[in-house]
Amino acid sequence: MSKRLQAMRGTRDILPGEVEAWQALEDAARRFSARYGYREIRTPYFEATELFARGVGESTDIVRKEMYTFPDRKGRSLTLRPEGTAGVARALIEAGLTQPGMLHRVYYLGPMFRYDRPQAGRYRQFHQWGAEVVGSASPWADVETILLLVDLLGTMGLAGLTVKLNSVGDATCRPAFQQRIREILGPRRAELCPDCQERLDKNPLRVFDCKVPSCQEIVHHLPPMLDSLCDACRAHLEQVKRGLEAAGARYEIDPGLVRGLDYYARTAYEVHHGQLGAQSALGGGGRYDGLIHLLGGADVPAVGFSMGVERTLLALEEEGKTPRPESAGVFLARGAGLGDEALRLARELRRRFQVYLDLEERGLGAQLKQADRLGARLAVILGEDEVKAGELTLKDLATGEQRRVPRAGIEEALAAALAAAGGTGR
Ligand code: HAM
Secondary structure: OOOOOOOOOOOOOOOOOOHHHHHHHHHHHHHHHHHOOOEEOOOOOEEEHHHHHHHOOOOOHHHHHOOOEEEOOOOOEEEEOOOOHHHHHHHHHHOOOOOOOOOEEEEEEEEEEOOOOOEOOEOOEEEEEEEEEEOOOOHHHHHHHHHHHHHHHHHOOOOOEEEEEEEOOOOOOHHHHHHHHHHHHHHHHHHOOHHHHHHHHHOHHHHHHOOOHHHHHHHHOOOOHHHHOOHHHHHHHHHHHHHHHHHOOOOEEOOOOOOOOOOOOOEEEEEEEOOOOOOOEEEEEEEOOOHHHHOOOOOOOEEEEEEEHHHHHHHHHHOOOOOOOOOOEEEEEEOOOOHHHHHHHHHHHOOOOEEEEOOOOOOHHHHHHHHHHHOOOEEEEEOHHHHHHOEEEEEEOOOOOEEEEEHHHHHHHHHHHHHHOOOOOO
C-alpha cells in the first residue's frame, strides 16, 4: 500500500457531522452582521509580506515568528494572512474608499494562518469572523463593535463571557509612557526574557503581553497605561464605558490588556470564556486610528474585532450548546422496477425539500433502514399499489405512523408534515 498522507500539524478537517455546527455559527455571524448594518468583504488569503510587517507591526510575535512567508516564482515575498484587518484596510484604500467623511461597516469570515504552537484552541490554520468600522472616531463605534460580538456569542447561547476593556493610549500619550517603561525596566534588563529585552527597544508596551512567568512578575509591578492617558483618550474611554452601560452590556477594566498587534490606539478589548483554560479569548479587537494612514491611505479612524470560530465552537461544546443540525430530510423509497418514476418524483420534490434516494437496488425494508440511518424525518413510499391508485404513502419515521396521500397533493402533505415535525422543509 502507498504511504498515507496526513493533514499538516495545526490544521484540521471539518467533516460532515461537525460542519453543521460551523455552518450554524457562520449563518448566525452573517445574520448578526447584517442586522448591525455590516456588509461582507472578501480579501485574498495571501498578500505582500510588507502589508503585515507594516500593518501588524515588526515588534509583534505574529510578524517575528508566526507568519507563513514564502517567495513566489518571481521572488516576491508573500505571506498567508495571519489576520484580516490589514488586508481589509489595504482593500478599502486601494478601492478609494477611505476618503475623509466616508463610513464603512464591513465583516469577513474565513481562514487565517499563524505558525503557532498548536494546542487546544490554537491552530495554524484557524478561522475568524471579523467586523470593522472604518471612518468613525466616535466611541459609539467602539461600543457598536463590542455589542455585535457579545450579541452574536449570546445568541448562540453562551453564558460564561467576560468583556475585558482597556485603553492603550494614542500618539499623544503613549510615547511618554513607553519612555517611562524603558526607564523603569532599563536597569532590570538582564532579568527579562530575550524577547522582552528586544521588546523594550522596539515597543515596550509589548512586555505587558509576555507569557514568561518571571517577566509577568516584573510587569505586575509596572504602572498601567491607564494612569498615563491624555485627556482625549481618557474621555474616549469614559464614553465607551458609558455606552456599554447604557446598552446594558457588562465589562471589566483590565489595565494589563495590550493585545498582540501594534496597530491599536485607545480602545482595546477582548471577550473571554470562563471554561477554556489558557486560550480563553474568543475574540478581541479595538481601535486602530493610525493604520489606514500607515498603509498609505488618508488619516481615517477605525475600530473592529475578530472572533475565533474554533474557540467559540469549543466554548459552545463546554456549555453543551453545540448547534445540532435540524433534520428535515425526506427519504423516497421505491418498489422494484419503479426507478424511473422515483427519479422523476425526487427531482420534482427537491425543488422544495431535501430528498434522499437510494442509489442501490435494495428492497423496501432495507431502504427504510437506510432512511433511519440518514436521520430522515419522513419517508415517501412509491410502490406498485401506490402507482395504481395515483397515490403515495407518507410515513413519519419517528412515530411509524403512515397514511396514503394523492400523488398531486404530496408537496402540501410533506410541507405540513415537516412543519408539524419541527423541520423547515428546506
Ligand atoms: P487576535 O486577537 O490576534 O486579533 O485574534 C482574534 C481571535 O482569533 C482570538 O481571540 C482567537 O479567538 C482567534 N485566534 C487567534 N489566533 C488563533 C489561533 N492560532 N488558533 C485559533 N484561534 C486563534 C486579530 O486578529 C485582529 N485582527 C482583531 C481586530 C480586528 N482588531 C481590529 N479589528
